[in-house]
Amino acid sequence: MVEQPVLDMELSVSESSRAKRTMKLITSIVKSRGVLLIQFEVVVLLPVLLAGWWVFGYLGGLDWSSENSYKFNWHPLAMIIAFILLLGNAAVSYRLFPFGRSTNKKIHATLNLLAIVFIVFGLVAVLEYHADWGYNNFYSLHSWCGLVTLTAFIALALFSAAVFQDFDRTKLTELRGNFKPLHIFLGVFLVFSAVIAIETGIVEKAMFREKSGDLVWENYTTEGFLINLLCSSVLLVLLYTIYILYTLSTVIVQEPLFPHSPGNSRLQT
Numbered sequence: 358m359v360e361q362p363v364l365d366m367e368l369s370v371s372e373s374s375r376a377k378r379t380m381k382l383i384t385s386i387v388k389s390r391g392v393l394l395i396q397f398e399v400v401v402l403l404p405v406l407l408a409g410w411w412v413f414g415y416l417g418g419l420d421w422s423s424e425n426s427y428k429f430n431w432h433p434l435a436m437i438i439a440f441i442l443l444l445g446n447a448a449v450s451y452r453l454f455p456f457g458r459s460t461n462k463k464i465h466a467t468l469n470l471l472a473i474v475f476i477v478f479g480l481v482a483v484l485e486y487h488a489d490w491g492y493n494n495f496y497s498l499h500s501w502c503g504l505v506t507l508t509a510f511i512a513l514a515l516f517s518a519a520v521f522q523d524f525d526r527t528k529l530t531e532l533r534g535n536f537k538p539l540h541i542f543l544g545v546f547l548v549f550s551a552v553i554a555i556e557t558g559i560v561e562k563a564m565f566r567e568k569s570g571d572l573v574w575e576n577y578t579t580e581g582f583l584i585n586l587l588c589s590s591v592l593l594v595l596l597y598t599i600y601i602l603y604t605l606s607t608v609i610v611q612e613p614l615f616p617h618s619p620g621n622s623r624l625q626t
C-alpha cells in the first residue's frame with residue numbers, strides 16, 4: 358500500500374508539471390506569430406484612428422485651399438499614417454507576415470514606397486500652409502525633431518536600397534552582414550525620433566489651439582482627453598516596439614499561420 362505522504366508528493370509533482378505545461382502553452386500562444394501580428398495591427402491602427410477623429414471632429418477636416426487653414430491638417434494625418442502604420446508594417450513584414458519571403462519582400466517595398474509618398478505629401482502640406490499664411494519655417498523644437506527624423510529615414514532608405522537590392526547580389530553578401538547592425542540601429546533610432554517628433558507636433562498644435570481659444574485643455578474637455586489619448590497611443594507604439602524586439606530576439610516564434618508557406622523561417626533575411 359502507498360503511504361499518504363508519498364502519494365501527496367506524487368500528486369503535487371504531477372500538478373506542478375501540469376501547471377508548467379499550461380504556462381508553456383499560454384506563453385507559446387501569447388508569443389505566436391499570429392497573436393503578435395494582431396496585437397501589432399491594433400497598436401499601430403489606434404493612433405491613426407485617433408488622429409482621424411481629431412482632424413475630422415475638431416480641426417475642421419481636410420482641404421487644399423489657401424483660403425482656410427485646413428491644408429495643415431493633411432500634415433499630422435499623413436505623417437502618422439506614414440511613420441506609424443506604413444513604416445511599422447514594412448518593418449515587421451518579414452518577421453510577422455505569413456505570405457512567404459518573396460511576397461513579404463514585395464509588401465515591404467510597396468509599404469516603403471507608399472510611406473515616401475505620404476511623407477512628401479505631409480511635408481508639402483505644412484510648407485505650403487506656412488507659405489500661404491506667411492509663417493516662418495523651422496523655428497520650433499518640433500520642426501527640428503521632424504528634420505532629424507526625416508534625415509534618419511532618408512539615410513536608412515538610401516543605405517538599405519543600396520545594400521539589400523536584388524539586381525547585383527554578387528559582392529553584396531558580406532556587405533549585407535556588416536550592414537545589418539547599422540540597419541537595426543537606424544531603424545530603432547527612427548522609431549524613437551518619429552515618436553518624439555509626433556508627440557512634440559501634437560502638443561505644439563494643441564498649444565496653438567489654446568492660444569486661439571479653440572481648446573481649453575484645463576477644463577477636462579473632450580478634445581483635451583482625445584489629445585491625451587492620441588499622445589498615449591503614440592507612446593504605446595514605442596513601448597510595443599521594445600516588447601516586440603525583445604520577443605523576436607529571445608523567443609523562437611511559434612508555428613507560422615500558414616505552416617507550408619516557404620518564407621516562414623526565422624532564418625530568412
Ligand code: HEM
Pocket residue numbers: 432433434436437440483484487493494495496497498499500501502503504506507550551552554555556557558559560561562
Ligand atoms: C514624424 C512625423 C512628423 C514629422 C517628420 C514632422 C515634420 C515637420 C517639419 C519639418 C515641420 C516644419 C515645417 C516648417 O517649419 O515650415 C513641421 C511643422 C509642424 N508640424 Fe510636424 N511633423 C511630424 C508630425 C506632426 C504631427 C503628428 C503633428 C500634430 C499636429 C505636427 C504638427 C506640426 C505643426 C503644428 C507644425 C507647424 C509649426 C512648426 O513649424 O513647428 N507634426 N513638421
